[in-house]
Amino acid sequence: MTTYKIVQAGCGAMASAWIKYALEREDSEIVAFVDLYEAAAVKMNEKHGLSVPWFASVEEAIRQTGANLVFDVTIPSAHKTVATAALEGGCHLMSEKPMAASMEEAEQLAELAATKPELHYSIMQNRRFLKDIRALRELIGSGAIGKPSFVTADFFIGAHFGGFRDAMESPLIMDMAIHTFDQARLIIGANPVSVYCHEFNPEGSWYAGNAAAVCIFEFDNGAVFTYNGSWCSEGLRTTWEAEWRIAGSQGTASWKDAPPFAEVVSPAQEAKFQYEYDRIEAPYNWHGREGHNGCLDEMFQAIQEGRPAETSYADNIYSTAMVFGAIRSAKEQRKVMLRRP
Numbered sequence: 001m002t003t004y005k006i007v008q009a010g011c012g013a014m015a016s017a018w019i020k021y022a023l024e025r026e027d028s029e030i031v032a033f034v035d036l037y038e039a040a041a042v043k044m045n046e047k048h049g050l051s052v053p054w055f056a057s058v059e060e061a062i063r064q065t066g067a068n069l070v071f072d073v074t075i076p077s078a079h080k081t082v083a084t085a086a087l088e089g090g091c092h093l094m095s096e097k098p099m100a101a102s103m104e105e106a107e108q109l110a111e112l113a114a115t116k117p118e119l120h121y122s123i124m125q126n127r128r129f130l131k132d133i134r135a136l137r138e139l140i141g142s143g144a145i146g147k148p149s150f151v152t153a154d155f156f157i158g159a160h161f162g163g164f165r166d167a168m169e170s171p172l173i174m175d176m177a178i179h180t181f182d183q184a185r186l187i188i189g190a191n192p193v194s195v196y197c198h199e200f201n202p203e204g205s206w207y208a209g210n211a212a213a214v215c216i217f218e219f220d221n222g223a224v225f226t227y228n229g230s231w232c233s234e235g236l237r238t239t240w241e242a243e244w245r246i247a248g249s250q251g252t253a254s255w256k257d258a259p260p261f262a263e264v265v266s267p268a269q270e271a272k273f274q275y276e277y278d279r280i281e282a283p284y285n286w287h288g289r290e291g292h293n294g295c296l297d298e299m300f301q302a303i304q305e306g307r308p309a310e311t312s313y314a315d316n317i318y319s320t321a322m323v324f325g326a327i328r329s330a331k332e333q334r335k336v337m338l339r340r341p
């Protein structure tokens with residue numbers, strides 16, 4: 001059995017979910033904390049009753065502990081440095097989204113990872129690991145609504161974080177929309193080829209950068225996906241999973257704040273102006289754990305089985321491309337082509 005000696009890079013708000021997961025596993029041990037601030041590591045040790053040593057760099061932590069796995073839970077602008085140090089230090093890597101702070105950085109990381117096929121590099125996409133979205137995916141995959149062709153997601157939340165997000169140029173697209181974009185790829189079962197995006201910062205926003213966006217993506221199976229999102233929208237909030245409508249050739253599926261279902265054209269009807277519909281509930285056949293634990297289970301399982309994880313860098317680069325393509329489209333005020341599968 002592989003045993004994992006883990007360097008936990010980043011001891012901020014998100015770190016505890018990763019630390020708790022590692023502590024639960026019998027085959028894993030956290031051997032180092034890396035953070036810009038020693039005080040952050042001290043706080044993590046106190047919070048979890050640990051006495052893990054602190055290092056100022058991932059390189060040093062790997063060298064001194066002989067670690068074989070890095071958890072990167074630092075801020076997006078640090079992911080490239082941390083990921084490079086992890087892969088060059090011969091460690092598997094599990095990273096928080098987004099892969100990096102720019103498409104160029106993400107491509108460079110993908111190129112580096114491709115030269116090290118023995119190492120597993122996966123990205124946290126916890127919002128794929130939910131019973132509802134798995135049921136929705138199965139409903140769409142069953143062909144019940146026909147071919148999905150027009151997919152919409154509405155995301156409206158007033159989120160007062162404080163911290164790094166308030167200062168980012170594109171907080172919604174960089175830090176949140178990656179989840180919804182990645183969910184769209186899972187639901188549609190295809191990859192994006194282009195995007196047109198209008199990004200803006202609505203009146204009354206408490207963010208320095210653009211906290212709202214409208215995007216139109218085209219997918220390689222012909223589907224069109226539109227995204228309306230805001231992180232500074234007060235009142236009538238949607239869920240964090242967004243509100244979805246998936247229109248296909250035979251019917252439409254819906255996922256809002258309730259189990260997904262579809263309305264499909266009832267069989268054997270006379271031709272008429274508007275058809276009768278049958279309601280189909282989404283099947284709940286997925287029994288994994290939800291959220292971070294589910295995604296981490298899959299990442300570790302992939303290492304055990306010697307296969308890429310569902311959210312490996314090679315898959316996740318398409319979700320990453322949606323993020324940076326959208327930002328580029330908004331800046332250049334034109335439709336942008338994305339990387340081809």
Ligand SMILES: NC(=O)c1ccc[n+]([C@@H]2O[C@H](COP(=O)([O-])OP(=O)(O)OC[C@H]3O[C@@H](n4cnc5c(N)ncnc54)[C@H](O)[C@@H]3O)[C@@H](O)[C@H]2O)c1
Nearest residue numbers: 010011012013014034035036040073074075076078096097
């Ligand atoms: N998957 C999710 O649902 C989800 C939710 C929240 C945050 N996140 C992601 O998790 C990551 C961390 O977010 P957070 O909310 O914990 O941020 P945070 O600011 O609370 O913590 C980040 C920590 O990283 C440290 N850090 C910064 N640069 C570093 C560097 N170069 N080397 C080592 N440490 C460094 C900071 O000192 C801080 O302690 C981000 O990528 C964020 O997008 C994901």
